[in-house]
Amino acid sequence: MRIEIICTGDEVLTGKIVNTNFSYMSQKLEDVGLSVQWETTVGDNRVDLLEAFQLAGQRADAVVVNGGLGPTVDDLSQEIAAKAAGDELVLHEGWLARMAEMFRRRGRVMSVNNHKQAMLPSKAEMIDNPVGTACGFAIDIGKARFFFTPGVPRELRRMFEEQILPRLLARSGQETAIYLKRFHSYGLGESHADALLTGVEEIVPDGSVKLGFRAHYPQLETKLTVRGANMADIRAKLEPVVQEVRQRLGNFILAEDEQTLEGVVLTQLIARQATLAVVETFTGGQLAARLAPLPGAETVFRRGTVARSLAEISTAVGLADAPGTGALTSDVAETVARAARRQTGATHALAVLVDMEEGADRIDLSGTICLAIATEHDTVSRHSRLAGGREWVRLGAIEMGLDCLRRYLQGLPLYERTDFEKTDEKA
Amino acid sequence: MRIEIICTGDEVLTGKIVNTNFSYMSQKLEDVGLSVQWETTVGDNRVDLLEAFQLAGQRADAVVVNGGLGPTVDDLSQEIAAKAAGDELVLHEGWLARMAEMFRRRGRVMSVNNHKQAMLPSKAEMIDNPVGTACGFAIDIGKARFFFTPGVPRELRRMFEEQILPRLLARSGQETAIYLKRFHSYGLGESHADALLTGVEEIVPDGSVKLGFRAHYPQLETKLTVRGANMADIRAKLEPVVQEVRQRLGNFILAEDEQTLEGVVLTQLIARQATLAVVETFTGGQLAARLAPLPGAETVFRRGTVARSLAEISTAVGLADAPGTGALTSDVAETVARAARRQTGATHALAVLVDMEEGADRIDLSGTICLAIATEHDTVSRHSRLAGGREWVRLGAIEMGLDCLRRYLQGLPLYERTDFEKTDEKA
Numbered sequence: 085m086r087i088e089i090i091c092t093g094d095e096v097l098t099g100k101i102v103n104t105n106f107s108y109m110s111q112k113l114e115d116v117g118l119s120v121q122w123e124t125t126v127g128d129n130r131v132d133l134l135e136a137f138q139l140a141g142q143r144a145d146a147v148v149v150n151g152g153l154g155p156t157v158d159d160l161s162q163e164i165a166a167k168a169a170g171d172e173l174v175l176h177e178g179w180l181a182r183m184a185e186m187f188r189r190r191g192r193v194m195s196v197n198n199h200k201q202a203m204l205p206s207k208a209e210m211i212d213n214p215v216g217t218a219c220g221f222a223i224d225i226g227k228a229r230f231f232f233t234p235g236v237p238r239e240l241r242r243m244f245e246e247q248i249l250p251r252l253l254a255r256s257g258q259e260t261a262i263y264l265k266r267f268h269s270y271g272l273g274e275s276h277a278d279a280l281l282t283g284v285e286e287i288v289p290d291g292s293v294k295l296g297f298r299a300h301y302p303q304l305e306t307k308l309t310v311r312g313a314n315m316a317d318i319r320a321k322l323e324p325v326v327q328e329v330r331q332r333l334g335n336f337i338l339a340e341d342e343q344t345l346e347g348v349v350l351t352q353l354i355a356r357q358a359t360l361a362v363v364e365t366f367t368g369g370q371l372a373a374r375l376a377p378l379p380g381a382e383t384v385f386r387r388g389t390v391a392r393s394l395a396e397i398s399t400a401v402g403l404a405d406a407p408g409t410g411a412l413t414s415d416v417a418e419t420v421a422r423a424a425r426r427q428t429g430a431t432h433a434l435a436v437l438v439d440m441e442e443g444a445d446r447i448d449l450s451g452t453i454c455l456a457i458a459t460e461h462d463t464v465s466r467h468s469r470l471a472g473g474r475e476w477v478r479l480g481a482i483e484m485g486l487d488c489l490r491r492y493l494q495g496l497p498l499y500e501r502t503d504f505e506k507t508d509e510k511a
Numbered sequence: 512m513r514i515e516i517i518c519t520g521d522e523v524l525t526g527k528i529v530n531t532n533f534s535y536m537s538q539k540l541e542d543v544g545l546s547v548q549w550e551t552t553v554g555d556n557r558v559d560l561l562e563a564f565q566l567a568g569q570r571a572d573a574v575v576v577n578g579g580l581g582p583t584v585d586d587l588s589q590e591i592a593a594k595a596a597g598d599e600l601v602l603h604e605g606w607l608a609r610m611a612e613m614f615r616r617r618g619r620v621m622s623v624n625n626h627k628q629a630m631l632p633s634k635a636e637m638i639d640n641p642v643g644t645a646c647g648f649a650i651d652i653g654k655a656r657f658f659f660t661p662g663v664p665r666e667l668r669r670m671f672e673e674q675i676l677p678r679l680l681a682r683s684g685q686e687t688a689i690y691l692k693r694f695h696s697y698g699l700g701e702s703h704a705d706a707l708l709t710g711v712e713e714i715v716p717d718g719s720v721k722l723g724f725r726a727h728y729p730q731l732e733t734k735l736t737v738r739g740a741n742m743a744d745i746r747a748k749l750e751p752v753v754q755e756v757r758q759r760l761g762n763f764i765l766a767e768d769e770q771t772l773e774g775v776v777l778t779q780l781i782a783r784q785a786t787l788a789v790v791e792t793f794t795g796g797q798l799a800a801r802l803a804p805l806p807g808a809e810t811v812f813r814r815g816t817v818a819r820s821l822a823e824i825s826t827a828v829g830l831a832d833a834p835g836t837g838a839l840t841s842d843v844a845e846t847v848a849r850a851a852r853r854q855t856g857a858t859h860a861l862a863v864l865v866d867m868e869e870g871a872d873r874i875d876l877s878g879t880i881c882l883a884i885a886t887e888h889d890t891v892s893r894h895s896r897l898a899g900g901r902e903w904v905r906l907g908a909i910e911m912g913l914d915c916l917r918r919y920l921q922g923l924p925l926y927e928r929t930d931f932e933k934t935d936e937k938a
Contacts, residue, residue, distance in 0.1 A: 099538035102530070103529070103530055106530065122552070123524065125533075369798070376818075382819045386823060387827055391812070392809045400816075
């Protein structure tokens with residue numbers, strides 16, 4: 085089945101808005117084993133909209149149109165859809181009543197402009213929008229079924245997942261049960277993970293499991309798309325593959341599905357009624373900013389301390405004879421972590437200290453990372469060197485700090501060589 | 512002149528990469544008074560590429576194609592360009608020599624694959640790429656001039672600004688001198704700023720000044736695009752308009768052109784050899800993260816302290832009888848700021864303390880912000896209420912904190928009602 089997407093609107097066409105609606109839809113389709121073949125962006129312009137609809141209607145089997153369903157005069161999707169389909173607009177009484185009800189509940193008066201949002205082509209199938217005033221609709225243009233969706237991301241996402249995807253899957257004639265299993269890791273590059281997972285698709289011989297990756301440094305997402313007759317069938321197919329992926333990627337898997345690294349760390353700390361102090365230098369508050377704002381962190385996140393120099397950090401955590409006068413070592417990081425824990429009374433302290441190479445930023449600029457975790461009875465540390473310029477090292481240091489805390493809390497070794505490190509030397 | 516853009520590549524088409532190259536190019540064109548009329552994205556696929564080139568060649572006067580110039584077999588732009596233009600590929604000896612030289616300088620051996628990057632249509636004009644191995648080129652297809660550019664953002668940006676834009680301006684027959692003047696503000700909504708600036712375009716009666724906006728909460732960018740015969744002409748036209756914009760937007764202008772709010776604050780602090788301590792609660796390290804990592808901040812950023820509770824913040828800055836037991840007021844913020852300054856020995860301290868409404872996140876959830884700035888002889892504060900949910904309040908509090916520090920350092924009043932506040936009450 086050939087699928088096209090048409091994005092509309094001057095704000096997208098002029099680049100005022102980055103088109104994340106498109107990448108969202110395309111990824112969602114990939115996740116269920118469908119693919120977009122062609123994408124078109126046009127402005128709020130009758131001539132271009134009509135031509136885009138007609139061209140896509142000649143080429144595709146299904147077309148998703150995004151945007152142009154609002155109440156203002158530059159929202160033209162219904163009008164041009166009717167024209168392209170050789171149809172005319174009629175008032176959809178059902179949607180008008182739904183809108184009136186929405187406004188009543190919010191204590192507001194519906195504007196006359198909103199009536200326009202209930203004008204649909206007479207042959208269209210209305211598609212519900214439970215979170216906004218722009219309903220979607222479906223209609224045939226040329227040889228394709230067109231699905232019209234709202235431009236507001238929150239409204240698009242709800243409608244796309246609940247209503248458009250099932251319709252597309254049904255039209256594609258695929259088994260409609262599809263499941264996406266995701267693994268998040270830190271420390272493995274895409275090609276390394278791909279090599280480690282050679283052959284896992286073949287564990288299910290009928291080809292219904294597809295392996296994919298999405299790299300967003302420093303994390304890598306490993307995806308398994310599984311198709312089946314129903315969810316029981318999918319679970320049976322998926323189970324041995326998931327076990328195999330978990331074993332091959334091992335301790336590098338930091339979270340699965342909707343979980344995040346910071347969420348896993350927070351859950352672990354909450355489970356043991358722990359509190360946390362964070363100390364950081366080069367990362368400049370970005371490590372604290374991953375954990376402190378999370379819901380549930382109020383009782384866990386005790387204190388974050390940020391400075392640019394080791395000497396200032398040492399003073400801040402109450403170390404009199406500052407270790408900051410010497411070079412950065414794992415011992416220094418351990419001393420700082422212990423002091424931060426004592427000072428704040430937290431059960432756990434994480435110190436991530438970075439010595440960044442001087443000079444103009446360039447791709448091979450490197451940094452030394454010394455991180456340590458202290459508890460009442462225990463102190464552990466890890467030493468590493470990352471290269472790739474300031475921002476690359478900064479992002480890597482934050483991720484390594486959080487991931488080492490995750491490993492510590494889960495009883496896993498802190499040291500496993502990552503693909504991003506220059507060496508795996510211990511300091 | 513009708514301009515189209517064609518983006519190529521499976522990673523963009525499948526949504527693995529968000530298409531920021533397109534929004535970048537479209538904005539750059541808008542900034543010089545040109546507009547994109549139509550955008551197409553296709554994958555690394557001969558049939559679709561050829562059709563996309565042919566369709567655009569029938570409709571447009573100029574087409575920019577992005578991507579597909581790499582050394583691997585799925586990079587097809589040169590091949591399909593030649594086919595669409597009825598031309599054939601020939602080796603461009605000049606570019607081959609340039610590539611060989613690049614590899615030599617980096618101490619690496621050029622792969623045979625790279626030869627492919629020097630194969631251009633025989634009628635093409637080669638376009639230099641000073642920062643990569645993918646040269647661009649221009650060729651006529653249908654009635655349009657096509658410009659082929661590399662997909663790597665850094666390479667695209669250099670080539671687009673230095674080589675593609677001047678060629679497009681020349682073809683458009685416009686006066687080629689164009690200048691973009693930008694003002695950055697915090698506290699004004701787009702419609703408010705638009706109303707404040709009514710009529711400024713008419714200060715230059717020939718219509719050569721165009722006003723535009725780009726809102727990215729919490730900041731608003733106000734843009735003046737000016738065309739002229741040459742830069743002297745532009746300067747003469749622009750000067751009275753810039754004066755008028757500065758006067759009408761007044762103290763809300765926090766930076767101009769390439770400057771940033773945090774950069775302006777840092778420059779002010781460096782100029783008076785000052786040092787800074789930052790204390791924050793709900794913003795969770797994100798305030799420190801705006802300033803601490805900046806080049807030049809090593810000597811200025813003394814210490815950042817982050818906690819979730821007022822009591823913990825009070826303890827952290829060395830206040831014995833914690834003000835955190837009572838409600839959050841401007842007095843409390845002033846006490847905390849003074850204590851943070853004393854504790855760290857910094858010349859300036861900024862405290863941004865937020866009392867966020869409890870409950871599930873929703874669009875009308877509000878927060879109280881009390882911020883204070885302390886120096887040796889002076890303490891000032893500002894009180895505010897923002898509504899819009901947790902993330903909205905968090906971003907607003909960070910921006911208001913930095914902007915109040917900017918106002919203090921520039922000798923401007925801290926209090927001026929913003930469009931985002933619920934009230935302008937003083938606490």
